[in-house]
Amino acid sequence: MATVTVDINGRPYAVGCADGQEDRVRVLARQFDANVRQVAADVGHVGDLRLFLMAALVLADELHEARLAVGGEMTLPAAAPPAEPGVAEALNAVAARIEKIAQSL
Numbered sequence: 001m002a003t004v005t006v007d008i009n010g011r012p013y014a015v016g017c018a019d020g021q022e023d024r025v026r027v028l029a030r031q032f033d034a035n036v037r038q039v040a041a042d043v044g045h046v047g048d049l050r051l052f053l054m055a056a057l058v059l060a061d062e063l064h065e066a067r068l069a070v071g072g073e074m075t076l077p078a079a080a081p082p083a084e085p086g087v088a089e090a091l092n093a094v095a096a097r098i099e100k101i102a103q104s105l
Contacts, residue, residue: 002017
C-alpha cells in the first residue's frame with residue numbers, strides 16, 4: 001500500500017492508496033481541492049470538516065445530475081428518508097459538533 005501526501009485547502013494530508021494509484025489520487029485530490037476552495041470562497045472559512053462535508057455534498061449532487069443526464073437512475077436505498085427542508089442546516093449542525101469534538105482531542 002502506498003501513501004500519497006495531497007494538499008487540500010492549503011493543508012497536507014497523507015492518504016493511503018493501492019500501489020500504482022498515486023497519480024490518480026493526486027488528480028482526484030486536486031479536483032476535490034478546487035471544490036473545497038470554491039465552497040470556502042462562497043461561505044468563508046468554517047472549518048475544514050465543514051468545508052469538506054459541503055464540498056462532498058456538491059460533488060455528490062454533480063454525480064447525481066450526471067447520472068440522470070446519461071439516463072441512469074439514481075435511487076436512494078429504501079431505508080433512506082426523502083430529503084426535507086432543513087437537511088442542510090442539520091448537516092451543518094452535525095459537522096459543527098464533529099469539528100468541536102475533533103478539536104478537543
